[in-house]
Amino acid sequence: MDTSVNLAGLRLKNPVLTASGTFGFGLEFEPYGDLAVLGGIVVKGLSLEPRQGNPMPRLAETPCGMLNSIGIQNPGLEAFVRDKLPRLPWREVPVIANLYACSLDEFAELAGVLSAEQGVAALEVNVSCPNVSRGGAAFGQDPAQIRAVAEAVKARCANKPVMVKLSPNVTDIAVCARAAEDGGADALSLINTVLGMAVDARTRRPRLANVVGGLSGPAVKPVALRCVHQAVRAVSIPVVGVGGVCCAEDVLEFILVGAHAVQVGTANFMRPDAAFAIASDLPGLMRGLGLDGLEGYRGSLILPGPGRGG
Amino acid sequence: MRHGACREVKVLEVVPLGQSKRPGEFFELRLELPDWEAWRPGQFVMLRPLSWGLELVWGRPFSIASADRGVLCVLFQALGRGTRRLAGLRPGDQVLVWGPLGNGFAVDPGKRTLILAGGMGLAPFRAYVERHPAPDLIRLFFAHRFPLECYPFDYLSGLVDAVRVEERSPGDLALVIDALRAEMAAFDQRGLILACGPTPFLGTVRDRALELGLAERTQLSLEERMACGVGACLGCAVKDAGGGNVQVCSRGPVFWAGDVQLGRG
Ligand SMILES: Cc1cc2nc3c(=O)[nH]c(=O)nc-3n(C[C@H](O)[C@H](O)[C@H](O)COP(=O)(O)OP(=O)(O)OC[C@H]3O[C@@H](n4cnc5c(N)ncnc54)[C@H](O)[C@@H]3O)c2cc1C
Ligand SMILES: Cc1cc2nc3c(=O)[nH]c(=O)nc-3n(C[C@H](O)[C@H](O)[C@H](O)COP(=O)(O)O)c2cc1C
Ligand code: FES
Numbered sequence: 001m002d003t004s005v006n007l008a009g010l011r012l013k014n015p016v017l018t019a020s021g022t023f024g025f026g027l028e029f030e031p032y033g034d035l036a037v038l039g040g041i042v043v044k045g046l047s048l049e050p051r052q053g054n055p056m057p058r059l060a061e062t063p064c065g066m067l068n069s070i071g072i073q074n075p076g077l078e079a080f081v082r083d084k085l086p087r088l089p090w091r092e093v094p095v096i097a098n099l100y101a102c103s104l105d106e107f108a109e110l111a112g113v114l115s116a117e118q119g120v121a122a123l124e125v126n127v128s129c130p131n132v133s134r135g136g137a138a139f140g141q142d143p144a145q146i147r148a149v150a151e152a153v154k155a156r157c158a159n160k161p162v163m164v165k166l167s168p169n170v171t172d173i174a175v176c177a178r179a180a181e182d183g184g185a186d187a188l189s190l191i192n193t194v195l196g197m198a199v200d201a202r203t204r205r206p207r208l209a210n211v212v213g214g215l216s217g218p219a220v221k222p223v224a225l226r227c228v229h230q231a232v233r234a235v236s237i238p239v240v241g242v243g244g245v246c247c248a249e250d251v252l253e254f255i256l257v258g259a260h261a262v263q264v265g266t267a268n269f270m271r272p273d274a275a276f277a278i279a280s281d282l283p284g285l286m287r288g289l290g291l292d293g294l295e296g297y298r299g300s301l302i303l304p305g306p307g308r309g310g
Numbered sequence: 311m312r313h314g315a316c317r318e319v320k321v322l323e324v325v326p327l328g329q330s331k332r333p334g335e336f337f338e339l340r341l342e343l344p345d346w347e348a349w350r351p352g353q354f355v356m357l358r359p360l361s362w363g364l365e366l367v368w369g370r371p372f373s374i375a376s377a378d379r380g381v382l383c384v385l386f387q388a389l390g391r392g393t394r395r396l397a398g399l400r401p402g403d404q405v406l407v408w409g410p411l412g413n414g415f416a417v418d419p420g421k422r423t424l425i426l427a428g429g430m431g432l433a434p435f436r437a438y439v440e441r442h443p444a445p446d447l448i449r450l451f452f453a454h455r456f457p458l459e460c461y462p463f464d465y466l467s468g469l470v471d472a473v474r475v476e477e478r479s480p481g482d483l484a485l486v487i488d489a490l491r492a493e494m495a496a497f498d499q500r501g502l503i504l505a506c507g508p509t510p511f512l513g514t515v516r517d518r519a520l521e522l523g524l525a526e527r528t529q530l531s532l533e534e535r536m537a538c539g540v541g542a543c544l545g546c547a548v549k550d551a552g553g554g555n556v557q558v559c560s561r562g563p564v565f566w567a568g569d570v571q572l573g574r575g
Contacts, residue, residue, distance in 0.1 A: 024542030059545035
């Protein structure tokens with residue numbers, strides 16, 4: 001059974017990656033499985049300087065999902081390179097760094113330092129941050145800014161693959177996907193969380209101190225599948241599906257729609273061995289469906305023919 | 311500290327407590343004990359019944375009330391959607407358990423130890439007392455709002471020197487606080503003070519410990535909303551003494567009183 005995937009030159013033993021912010025720095029999950037069985041590990045979002053993130057409470061459970069407003073709490077670039085990366089089994093499993101910045105210069109600097117690290121296999125760029133020099137509108141909502149970030153990171157990436165992570169909180173995901181491709185992105189990952197809110201009718205307060213937050217988990221899978229479906233038709237670079245992946249069958253759903261790989265996020269909270277279990281269940285499921293590889297299955301979605309309405 | 315793993319175990323029994331006065335609210339959940347190498351009182355587990363499917367995405371954290379002879383026991387109060395469903399579990403139902411998690415309480419067997427528990431904060435001390443080499447050196451102070459039969463107090467008062475105060479109405483709160491403060495002042499031994507309970511209760515303990523110069527031998531077991539329980543989601547952060555964030559699940563839940571700040575929101 002061949003579960004391997006070539007993701008923009010990155011050789012993955014299977015298409016199961018972990019999603020940024022839901023798998024810590026990988027080390028937290030070592031008691032629950034062998035990190036080396038994963039297709040790859042995307043670590044917590046990294047900024048140049050340490051960040052404390054948003055005030056508490058910054059998580060709320062919602063039906064089939066959750067809201068978070070963590071605000072990219074992280075120890076900063078230097079501490080990651082010094083303390084975390086050396087402890088990760090990066091020779092056995094590709095480690096993908098997730099970049100968070102609020103200006104093009106900061107993105108470029110992060111890319112320069114991280115891509116020079118032998119243990120970093122690829123870069124994922126989070127464009128959900130506000131652009132401070134543009135009045136705080138999120139990079140990810142403006143195709144021209146998405147393109148500019150992709151260019152800035154590509155210029156400093158030392159030829160390592162650059163994956164731009166798109167936000168679903170836009171009018172037309174295809175336009176954003178094309179903007180990233182035009183900026184030189186080698187791959188796309190989508191979706192980041194869906195902007196949402198939860199309130200308490202009794203206390204009359206929002207459930208998050210930040211008032212609004214990002215929705216994730218099984219509840220967003222249909223949004224993610226739709227976004228991947230639209231993105232793969234808009235670009236020729238590979239797409240990684242993120243949003244609500246909880247089992248091996250979900251992996252195949254994203255691949256059917258055209259994704260090269262997936263990331264497992266909130267499911268890691270449902271059980272800490274989720275990503276490991278999904279990676280190890282995949283070959284059996286493929287066998288059951290008569291597949292011997294993923295190449296032929298990818299994008300083989302049968303769409304209704306013309307004239308059938310709908 | 312090495313953590314245990316994630317296991318699917320069977321429910322052995324859900325025993326209602328305090329049935330005559332608070333029916334359907336307090337329970338002892340008895341589960342098959344996973345193959346743990348070791349655990350310490352004050353550590354906790356995350357529980358997620360398989361029947362929750364995709365609907366409730368987080369496990370729920372509970373202190374280990376006991377773990378021996380093949381049985382893992384937690385004591386809980388049904389408050390919200392997760393705990394109400396736990397109360398409806400039947401023998402044979404499958405529950406995912408990950409743990410033991412967190413650090414646990416300090417033990418100083420040669421000296422007197424003062425335990426301060428508020429409400430369900432008594433749960434981890436059942437394990438603590440059972441595992442302590444010299445329970446006759448333990449003094450237990452217990453503050454509660456619900457009838458005594460809802461908690462393992464009678465059992466523990468047979469093993470250690472125990473007192474309790476009951477908060478029958480909100481007006482009694484001042485009495486509880488006074489009693490708690492007096493208890494700490496009277497405890498002049500060089501031993502440990504260990505506290506677990508609602509955040510305002512812990513706040514009183516912390517303030518008093520600082521006043522009396524006891525912060526370095528006072529430990530607080532904190533509660534925060536948790537998604538992962540393993541230090542990854544950063545949802546359970548509290549402020550340490552320097553104002554930085556620390557995760558309650560992986561760096562606690564037990565902290566020295568001088569090492570954390572407590573929110574009183
Ligand atoms: C380390 C630790 C040990 C605990 N030990 C015990 C115990 O032994 N016995 C017991 O009865 N309770 C214990 N609790 C509290 C227990 O976890 C909550 O009462 C429970 O999670 C509530 O879930 P729910 O779905 O019924 O409530 P809901 O209000 O519906 O919960 C919504 C979310 O908020 C979280 N939440 C709500 N209240 C609390 C709270 N007080 N503390 C933490 N998270 C909360 C829940 O985990 C859930 O994710 C402990 C909490 C922690 C952090
Ligand atoms: C608690 C939490 C923290 C997150 N932190 C980040 C982050 O630092 N960087 C990022 O690009 N995405 C972050 N995400 C988004 C996830 O990587 C993922 O895109 C999203 O949760 C959807 O996938 P899921 O439904 O499988 O969780 C975070 C999500 C959660 C739930
Ligand atoms: S519960 Fe996730 S970090 Fe503590």
